[in-house]
Amino acid sequence: MPFDPTTHALSVNRRTFLQQSAYGLGGMAFALLANRLGAAGGAPRPAGWNGALRESHFPVRAKRVIFLCMAGGPSQFETFDWKPKLKELHGQPFPESFTAGQQLAQLQGTELTARGPFTAFKPHGQAGIEVSELFPHIAGIADDLCVIRSMQTEQINHDTAHAFMNTGSIIKGRPSMGSWLLYGLGAETQDLPGFIVLTSAGKFGLQPISARQWSSGVLPSRFQGIQFQSRGDAVHYVGNPDGVCQSTQRQVVEEIKRLNGFLAEEQLDPEIATRIAQYELAFKMQTSVPELTDLKSEPQAMLDLYGVKEPGDGSFASNCLLARRLAERGVRMIQLYHRAWDHHGQLEEGMRSGARDVDQATAALIKDLKQRGMLDDTLILWGGEFGRTPMGQGTGRDHHILGFSVFLAGGGVKAGTVYGATDELGYRAVDQVVNVHDLHATMLALLGIDHVRLNTKFQGLDVRLTGVAGELVRGIMA
Numbered sequence: 001m002p003f004d005p006t007t008h009a010l011s012v013n014r015r016t017f018l019q020q021s022a023y024g025l026g027g028m029a030f031a032l033l034a035n036r037l038g039a040a041g042g043a044p045r046p047a048g049w050n051g052a053l054r055e056s057h058f059p060v061r062a063k064r065v066i067f068l069c070m071a072g073g074p075s076q077f078e079t080f081d082w083k084p085k086l087k088e089l090h091g092q093p094f095p096e097s098f099t100a101g102q103q104l105a106q107l108q109g110t111e112l113t114a115r116g117p118f119t120a121f122k123p124h125g126q127a128g129i130e131v132s133e134l135f136p137h138i139a140g141i142a143d144d145l146c147v148i149r150s151m152q153t154e155q156i157n158h159d160t161a162h163a164f165m166n167t168g169s170i171i172k173g174r175p176s177m178g179s180w181l182l183y184g185l186g187a188e189t190q191d192l193p194g195f196i197v198l199t200s201a202g203k204f205g206l207q208p209i210s211a212r213q214w215s216s217g218v219l220p221s222r223f224q225g226i227q228f229q230s231r232g233d234a235v236h237y238v239g240n241p242d243g244v245c246q247s248t249q250r251q252v253v254e255e256i257k258r259l260n261g262f263l264a265e266e267q268l269d270p271e272i273a274t275r276i277a278q279y280e281l282a283f284k285m286q287t288s289v290p291e292l293t294d295l296k297s298e299p300q301a302m303l304d305l306y307g308v309k310e311p312g313d314g315s316f317a318s319n320c321l322l323a324r325r326l327a328e329r330g331v332r333m334i335q336l337y338h339r340a341w342d343h344h345g346q347l348e349e350g351m352r353s354g355a356r357d358v359d360q361a362t363a364a365l366i367k368d369l370k371q372r373g374m375l376d377d378t379l380i381l382w383g384g385e386f387g388r389t390p391m392g393q394g395t396g397r398d399h400h401i402l403g404f405s406v407f408l409a410g411g412g413v414k415a416g417t418v419y420g421a422t423d424e425l426g427y428r429a430v431d432q433v434v435n436v437h438d439l440h441a442t443m444l445a446l447l448g449i450d451h452v453r454l455n456t457k458f459q460g461l462d463v464r465l466t467g468v469a470g471e472l473v474r475g476i477m478a
Contacts, residue, residue, distance in 0.1 A: 050186030050187070051182070051183060051184045051185040051186035052183055052184055052454075053184045053185065053449065053454065056448030056449070057448060057449055057450035057453060058445050058448050058449070058450065059448065060377075060447065060448035061377070061379075061411055061412025061446045061447070061448070061477075061478070062377050062378060062379035062410070062411030062412055062446045062447050063188070063332075063377040063378070063447070064188075064327055064330075064331065064332050064333065064334070064377070064378050064379070065177075065178070065181065065332070065333050065334070065378075065379045065380075065381065065411075065443065065447070066323050066327065066334045066335075066336070066365070066378060066379070066380045066381075067177070067178075067333070067334070067335045067336070067380075067381045068320075068336050068338070068358070068362060068365075068380065068381065068382040068383075069165075069335060069336065069337045069338070069383075069384070069385075070338055070340070070341050070354075070358070070382065070383060070384040071162070071207055071209050071337045071338060071339045071340075071341060071342075071384065071385070072158070072205045072206075072207035072339060072340065072341030072342030072343070072384060072385075073158075073161075073207075073341055073342065073384040073385055073386045073387055073388060073399060073400075073404070074341040074351070074354065074383075074384050074387075074388070075341075075343065075347065075351060075387065075388035075397055076149070076387045076388065076403070076404045076405040076422075076426065077115075077116075077117040077388065077390065077397075077426060078117055078118065078119050078132050078134060078347075078351045079131075079132050079134070079135065079405060080129075080130070080131060080132070080147050080149060080405040080407065081149050081403075081404075081405050081422060081426055082117070082121035082130040082132075083116070083117065083390070083422075083424065083425060083426045085424040085425055086114060086115075086116045086117065086390050086424075086425045086426055087116035087117055088116070089114040089116065089425065090114055090115060090116030091113060091114065091115075091116075092113065092114050093111070093112065093113060093114070094112040094113060094114045094390070094391045094425075095425070096112075098423075098425060098427045098428070099112060099391075099427070102402075103156060103401075104156075104389075104398065105156050105157070105398045105399040105400075106344065106393065106398050106399075107389065107391060107393060107398045112391045113391060113392050114390060114391060114392070114425070115347075115389075115390065115391060115392030115397060117132075118347070118348050118351075119132045119133050119134050119351075120132075120133045121133070122139070124139040124140070124142035125142030125143040125145075125416055126143055126416055127142065127143065127416040127417065127418065129142040129145060129147060129416070129418055132355075134351060134352060134355035134359070135355055135359045136359065137359045137360045137362070137363035137364070138359055138362055138363050140363060141363050141366055141367065141409075142416065143415060143416040144366055144370065144375070144409050144410070144415050144416070145407045145408075145409055145415065145416070145417075146407060146408045146409065146413040146414050146415060146416075146417045146419065146476050147405060147406075147407045147417070147418045147419070148405065148406050148407065148408070148419045148420055148434050148439075148473075148476065149403075149405045149418060149419070149420050149421055149422060149429075150403065150419065150420025150421060150422065150429035150430075150431060150432050150433050150434050151383070151387070151403070151404045151405060151406055151420075151429065151434050151435075151436075151439070152401060152402055152403065152404075152429050152433055152434070152435050152436075153165065153385065153386050153401045153404075153435065153436050154170075154401065154435075154436070155170060155385075155386070155401065156386065156399050156400075156401050157399070158207050158208075158342070158385065158399075159210060161385035161386050161399075161401075162209060162210065162213050162385045163210075163212065163213065164385070164436055165385045165436055166213045166214070167213075167215075167217065167465070168436065168437060168440055168464075168465045168466055168467055169467060172212060173215075173217045173218055174217045174218070174463065175215070175216050175217035175218060175219045175223065175456075175463075175465070176213060176214050176215055176216070176217070176224075176225060177333070177440065177443075177465060178195040178197075178214060178225050178332070178333030178335060179195060179214070179215070179216040179217065179219055179223040179224055179225065180219075180444075180454060180464075180465045181195070181332050181333050181447065182194040182195045182223045182332050182333060183216075183219050183223045183454075183456070184449055184454045185332060185447065185448075185449075186332070187330060187331065187332045188330030188331075188332070189329050189330030189331060190281075190284065191281075191284045191285065191287070191288035191329070192281075192284075192285065192288050192289070192292065192326070192329055192330070192331055193225075193226040193281065193331070194223075194330075194331060194332040194333065195214065195223070195224070195225040195226065195331070195332060195333040195335075196225065196226055196227075196228055196326055196331050196333070196334055196335070197214045197225045197226065197227045197228070197335045197336075197337070198227070198228055198230050198319040198322065198323070198334075198335070198336050198337070199227070199230060199319075199336075199337045199338075199339065200230055200314060200315055200316040200318075200319055200336070200337070200338050200339070200357075201338070201339040201340065202338065202339065202340025202341075202350075202353055202354050202357045203340070203350075203353050204340060204343065204346055204349060204350035204353055204354070205339070205340050205341050205342035205343045205346075205350045205354070206339045206340065206342070207339055207341070207342035208339075209337050209339065211227065214227070214335060218456065218458040218463055219456060220271060221271060225333070225335065228293075228322075230312075230314040230315075230318065230319055231312065231313065231314035232312070233293075234289055234292070234293045235285060235289050288329075292322075292325055292326070292329065293312065293322065295308070295311030295312055295318065295321060295322065295325075296311050298311070298321065302321070302368070303321070305364045305367070305368065306318075306320055306321045306360065306361050306364040306365070306368075307360040307361055307364070308321055308361075315357070315361075316336065316338045316357050316358050316361050317357075317360065317361040317364075319336050319361075320336065320361040320362065320364065320365045321361075321364075321365075323336055323365060324365060324368050324369060324372075324374075327369070327374060327378055328372075328374070338354070338357060338358055340353065340354040340357055340358075341354055341384055343388065343396045343397060344393055344394070344396040344397070344398065345393070345394050345395045345396040346395055346396060347395055347396040347397055348395075350396070362382060365380070366380060366409050366410070369410065370410075375409065375410040375411075376410060376411070376412075377410075377411060378410045378411055379408065379409075379410055379411025379412070379413070379443060379446055379447070380408060380409040380410050380411070381406065381407075381408050381439075381443070382406060382407050382408075382409075383404075383405070383406025383407065384404070384406075386399055386400060386401050386404055387399075387400045387401075387403065387404020387405065388400050388404075390425050390426045390427055402427060402428040402429060403422040403423075403426060403427060403428050403429040403430075406439075408476065411446050411447075412446040412477060412478050413446070413476050413477065413478060414475075414476055414477065414478045415478070417476065419432055419434070419473070419475050419476050420432035420433065420434060432473075432475060434473055435469070437466045437467065437469040437470035437471075438469075438470055438471050438472070438473050439473070440465050440466050440470060441466050441470035441471060441472055441473075442472050442473045442476065442477065444465065444466075445472055445477070446477065451464060451465060451466045451470050452464070452466075452470075
């Protein structure tokens with residue numbers, strides 16, 4: 001086509017300039033992102049290190065995390081925080097001096113009555129850690145636990161509290177803890193997703209959970225958690241359709257990869273790299289997933305240890321056994337949600353039932369990892385999004401954010417330790433207070449990551465798991 005001065009002049013306008021500049025800036029941004037992610041650009045990574053971080057910031061104590069998330073918020077007064085003074089005050093008016101001007105959930109403006117623990121506690125292990133009688137199996141491994149009794153969070157409602165515990169923020173679109181780990185460290189497996197989520201449910205207190213708790217947020221979607229089904233096929237349609245053989249499937253994947261490669265040359269979009277990687281991963285999972293989920297290959301003694309009645313029955317016990325198998329295969333983040341702890345009523349029935357669901361399997365997972373030599377580099381976190389009130393709510397307890405308990409095990413934490421304390425009635429953490437940002441910063445440090453230096457740019461700002469807060473809790477680090 002001959003040069004047309006009029007057409008050329010019309011093409012050099014503000015809109016065209018901005019459009020073409022955006023393409024150039026987008027290319028620069030994508031090149032930077034591809035280099036950091038080591039995905040779309042194919043940047044080489046040192047052996048055994050395929051995440052955004054070129055090297056660890058701190059000595060690596062843990063290689064993976066298993067988060068046993070007790071969705072709904074279990075009561076600390078029936079788990080790990082024994083309060084004899086609260087038991088003495090049971091049924092009497094709760095002292096107003098503790099609650100005046102404080103944020104309450106559903107008890108706001110009501111007459112507050114103290115509710116003492118209904119269970120007995122006994123000291124266990126060399127450190128004499130007091131554990132509720134509802135958890136005899138966990139009590140039996142007290143010397144492996146690091147119990148934090150001084151946790152606090154900022155969010156008093158379930159959805160935002162879950163978001164805060166998982167992402168460090170209540171703003172939708174923030175990456176979850178597992179996504180940050182996968183982004184920063186990569187995974188040790190090429191045949192399974194690096195971040196896998198499993199769910200189970202009890203009989204009482206079934207608080208809903210949202211898939212945004214394992215979202216990759218502003219990070220590329222290849223870092224999001226992948227939910228495996230706890231019952232039946234772990235991954236839907238993992239097998240080939242009838243008449244499609246493995247070689248044919250391989251050809252399809254290669255052709256899609258080639259076509260997406262053309263698209264990547266034209267459009268600067270990290271999601272294209274995600275698409276290429278996920279097709280390849282899906283092909284590999286056709287072999288790896290059936291072998292992974294065949295719990296019948298486990299000896300009967302191992303099933304009995306976990307309390308698995310029927311392999312793959314969707315129970316927390318089956319999920320714990322599957323979590324160990326995932327850890328063996330190099331999955332970076334494994335998250336097990338058990339929905340059984342939202343006890344606004346029927347506290348006694350709910351706590352007894354929930355404890356039966358998780359006690360044996362939790363202890364078995366820790367024992368199993370320990371005997372395989374994996375507990376030292378596997379960091380386990382057990383706990384909910386918040387705790388419950390020392391005041392009664394009918395036959396239950398309300399949400400509580402000023403003091404609750406979690407425990408960690410393995411992965412560089414001080415075993416046989418109790419850290420922090422609440423006041424004599426368990427209303428507020430008063431000694432060695434740990435907030436969610438502190439917990440996240442410490443967990444990252446045990447994985448070799450400085451929480452301040454693991455970030456990504458979004459809309460011109462640095463985004464990170466701990467926001468602008470977070471201090472290392474050195475008292476729980478071995």
